[in-house]
Amino acid sequence: MAANTSQKVTLWEFFQNLGKTFMLPVALLSFCGIMLGIGSSLSSHDVVTLIPALGNPVLQLIFVWMSKVGSFAFSFLPVMFCIAIPLGLASENKGVAAFAGFVGYVVMNLGVNFWLTAKGILPTTDAAVLKANNIQNVLGIQSIDTGILGAVIAGVIVAMLHKRFHNIRLPDALAFFGGTRFVPIITTVVMGLVGLVIPLIWPVFAAGITGIGNLINSAGVFGPMIFGTGERLLLPFGLQHILVALIRFTEAGGTMDVCGHSVSGALTIFQAQLSCPTVHGFSESATRFLSQGKMPAFLGGLPGAALAMYHCARPENRHKIKGLLISGVIACVVGGTTEPLEFLFLFVAPVLYLIHALLTGLGFTMMAVLGVTIGNTDGNVIDFVVFGILHGLSTKWYMVPVVGAIWFAVYYGIFRFAITRFNIKTPGRDIDTTSSAERALAGQVGKSGYNVPAMLAALGGAENVVTLDNCITRLRMTVKDMTLVDSAALKNLRAIGVVQLNQHNLQVVIGPQVQSVKDEMASLMSTAQA
Structure with missing residues (x-):
């Protein structure tokens, strides 16, 4: 039983780290999307017609340059993931x-190319054969387009090889190839073999991803709600990125032909349409999983919840919590x-978080029903301006303030009622019992x-912290003895929340x-250990 528990914890930690x-x-x-959005918007014929001053040749060169540079991340997305995961x-x-x-x-892609050539499928330029076998040019190599999922699989395998072999010691005659030099060597051999297996197993993965996509799409207008709600529910556990990547970058988020190329994933489709000069407007089937769905809660709802917590x-x-x-x-x-707002009520009122x-x-579904088409990733005011307003009324950006105002009122009403009715201890609700010594200690801040x-x-x-890392808003660490961790003291030191995942992970x-x-x-830890 103990062994099983250990295995579960290991898998949990693995997916969090992944x-x-x-x-x-x-x-x-996100950054490249903004550059691409600004560049493509301000160089479009419609915007130049509306604002003739933007037609200045120098300005147009700048905008086209922004579009070209911004498109980089989307052109090389899989290889970026395969580098970032082992890193x-x-x-x-x-x-x-x-x-x-x-x-x-x-x-890996060279291995796939070898298999396809050995089977007589390649070389060919027949579009029907290429499409039937899902063959694309990957870094100049004709290979099966495994997309982000293939890159993730490759990245995980390479990471395991690195962990196993980065400090290997070889016999003296081969010592030059030992240690870190052995990692790319063993990677070449193993991934070459993986490339031979990919054509055999990929149909199974593709079918699974397509099944997830069909499940979400079969829910109709509630498909985006399943995605949006699932993302929020996974966030406290640090696992939301797995679901998000699945929808944004794989067939689960849809497949579409854009500028003569088959593109998969909601975000990939959106960015392909953004950079394609012959496409006007964005696909509602793709943007319904993107920024627009977050905007009711992000631009309206959570600020309303913050105001309710302030008034309560x-x-x-x-003045202390303002x-x-x-x-x-x-x-x-x-x-x-x-997270800085969500973690203020997540632990004291999980029902409110639900x-x-x-x-x-519901905000995702509402934006989809209204036909709003604002893409990108963050759901913030920058996305609203760059991918909504700058692309004209066809995006129906004007619906965002309307729905956002409704969400603001709904959140404010629900949070104020719940906090006062059930005496929920959101910030500022407790009587300050912090001693003067603790306040003085908390006031000794550094550059951070x-x-x-x-x-x-x-x-x-x-000495109690074994590993230390961070994500966008959280310190992630492994500790020797969880009983030595003082959660109350951490909160007095302005930590928004403390999540104890198990007896060692925090x-x-x-x-x-x-x-x-x-x-x-x-x-500080390095100094203490020196």
Whole structure:
């Protein structure tokens, strides 16, 4: 029984870490999407006709340059994931892991190409044969288009090879090839063999992904609600990125021919249409899973919840939580980062979080029913302007403020009623019992804006922290002894939430400044161990 529990914990941790590795390419995707959106919008004929000054040749060159640069991330998306996954999962020699990821992805596709050639399918330029076998040019190699899922599989295999062999010792005669140099070597051999297996097993994966897509699509207008609600429910566990990647980048999010190419995944379809000069307007079947669905909750609902929490706080405590709530609203509305607000009520009122998840999903469905077509990833005000307003009335961006205002009122009413009726201890509801000594300690902040030495002490000290990492808003760590962790002290030190996943794995929700806190804490730990 103990062994089974250990295995479950290991798988849980693995998927959390895997989801974390997605953040590096996804962050670049978000930025490139904005560049592509601005460039393509301001260089379009409709916008130039509306604002003739934008037709200046120099400005148009700048806008076209932005479009070209912005399209980079979407042209090389799979290889980016195959590099980022080993990079993120490796605990040391990360550069070698990333290099091996690129090698592994290329060699895997060369293996697939060899199999297709041996079977007599290649070489060919017959469009019907290529389409029937799902063959595309991948980094100049004719191979089966396995998309993001193939890149994830390759990245995970390479990460496992790196973990197993990065410190291998070979006999003296072969010592030159030992250690980190052995990783790309063994990767070449293993991924070459994987490439021979891919054509045999890929139909099974493709069928599974298509089944998930059919399940969501069979729900009609409630398909986006299933996705939006599921994403919110998975967020506290750090597993939402798995679902998001499945819909954004695989056949589960739909498949469409754009500019003569078959494109799969909601976000990939949207970006392909954005960069295709012959496409006017965006596919509703793709954008219904993208930014527009988040906007009712992100731009309206959560700010309404924040205002309700402010009004429900004790009058003498409102000035103390005002900065916390305002920074959370800014992070949500401008950055699309919701955890600083969501974790204020997730642990004290899980039912409220469930209602929030359902309302978020309902927002996805509402935007789809209204025919709004605003894409990208973040659901923030930047996406609203760049991919909504700048693309004209055809996106129906004007519905966002209307629905957002309704969501604001609904969230405010539900949260204010629930907090006062059930005496939910949201920020500012408790009587301040913090001692003067604790307040003085909490006031000793460093460059990160947090008292990191005190936070490290509340975690049981440097010797209690085995591993330390972070995602967008959370410190992720493994500790030796969970009983040494003082959750109350961490919250007094402005941690938004403390999530104890099991007896050794811990997450501390910080907010947008988590990277600075992590770097400062890692420096303190290195000094303590020296």
